[in-house]
Amino acid sequence: MHSCMRAGSLSVDARGSKWGQWASWRRVECECLHSSRFFYSGARSSSGMGLQSCWHYRLLLKRFERTLRTAPTHRDLHGAVLTSSGTMAAVSRLSRAGLQSLVGSIIKHRPVRGMGGAAHAAMDVEVWSLPVPSVDDVQKQNESRGPQWVFLGCPGVGKGTYASRLSKLLDVPHIAMGDLVRNELKGSSPLSKQLLDAMKAGKLLPDEVIFNLLSRRLEQGLAAGEKGFILDGFPRTITQAEVLEDVVDIDLVVNLKLQQDVLISKCLGRRICSQCGGNFNLAKIDFKGEDGAPNIFMPPLLPPPSCASKMTVRADDTDEVVRARLRVYQEESAPVEEFYLSRVGKSAPLPKYGTGVRFSI
Numbered sequence: 001m002h003s004c005m006r007a008g009s010l011s012v013d014a015r016g017s018k019w020g021q022w023a024s025w026r027r028v029e030c031e032c033l034h035s036s037r038f039f040y041s042g043a044r045s046s047s048g049m050g051l052q053s054c055w056h057y058r059l060l061l062k063r064f065e066r067t068l069r070t071a072p073t074h075r076d077l078h079g080a081v082l083t084s085s086g087t088m089a090a091v092s093r094l095s096r097a098g099l100q101s102l103v104g105s106i107i108k109h110r111p112v113r114g115m116g117g118a119a120h121a122a123m124d125v126e127v128w129s130l131p132v133p134s135v136d137d138v139q140k141q142n143e144s145r146g147p148q149w150v151f152l153g154c155p156g157v158g159k160g161t162y163a164s165r166l167s168k169l170l171d172v173p174h175i176a177m178g179d180l181v182r183n184e185l186k187g188s189s190p191l192s193k194q195l196l197d198a199m200k201a202g203k204l205l206p207d208e209v210i211f212n213l214l215s216r217r218l219e220q221g222l223a224a225g226e227k228g229f230i231l232d233g234f235p236r237t238i239t240q241a242e243v244l245e246d247v248v249d250i251d252l253v254v255n256l257k258l259q260q261d262v263l264i265s266k267c268l269g270r271r272i273c274s275q276c277g278g279n280f281n282l283a284k285i286d287f288k289g290e291d292g293a294p295n296i297f298m299p300p301l302l303p304p305p306s307c308a309s310k311m312t313v314r315a316d317d318t319d320e321v322v323r324a325r326l327r328v329y330q331e332e333s334a335p336v337e338e339f340y341l342s343r344v345g346k347s348a349p350l351p352k353y354g355t356g357v358r359f360s361i
């Protein structure tokens, strides 16, 4: 246990990056668990555990902690687990020490302006961060580890569009979880098929699958010298948010909101070019606001002539599945908004209209 604790205080990895640093921490934790033979049995490479195994481990640990919290006989269970060597206690000390909590307050809501789109929409945007990064802050972060931002919001709200535009402006990778999933599920294995069916039905995929894909993508980015990220479509569950919080500092959370009928129209109007992968939208949104809601006008985002004959529709962009995805969002992902609000000292989400930023895009 002591050697674990000493090893756990390692703070700098050969690569010297935040991810490398984190990987060192987690490697130690994983080894502790591995040696105690509790529930981790991931393969180890000669250089130690990869991020993938570490994400996996975090997930297992979270579930385990939750079981301890909820099981009626949790004291006995805890005792039984700890009797072998007290490893679990060491792990949880290490884990606490490694926690990077995102503590902040809503300082101000800033309009995101002039990103080149054609639409004029009234959209609520909440930006949660401490401190709200100035351009100088972002530049400094870019020189070190890069900005680490998260985009939240319902299907169809435009996370992908704005995240990808911002990623170009900030020169950080835009990591869209949905794209990673779609790329991965092109195979024809029984597992791919099962996951694809779940996705087509509008369900969320298991956390293990998501963590594997994300950690693999982050590792590739690290190897390629990428700095920072804008995560779009992750986290979508409280467990994902908790695990993310355990392993990185998130600088900024942007929460985009639109009313449900607009979201449905936007999802149904979505088209993708089968050749270049470009995203377009045929929907013309022109909604008169009622009960204090703003008018919303978004002209279609039409494809260029070269793409026009190659438009495809995502299998999960049908009326029925979009409604199912919105329900899943309310059940599984809306609590993530609360999670981040609690980190910035607010107990309830901002009202639907009125206090968020209205901006023209």
Ligand SMILES: Nc1ncnc2c1ncn2[C@@H]1O[C@H](COP(=O)(O)OP(=O)(O)O)[C@@H](O)[C@H]1O
Binding pocket: 154, 155, 156, 177, 178, 179, 181, 198, 199, 202, 203, 204, 205, 206, 210, 232, 233, 234, 235, 236, 237, 240, 316, 325
């Ligand atoms: N973080 C995640 N957790 C679980 N499943 C996910 C996650 N991100 C994406 N998916 C799966 O991929 C599908 C497509 O994701 P995405 O393209 O982001 O869709 P949306 O337009 O609904 O935001 C989701 O419906 C879900 O099945």
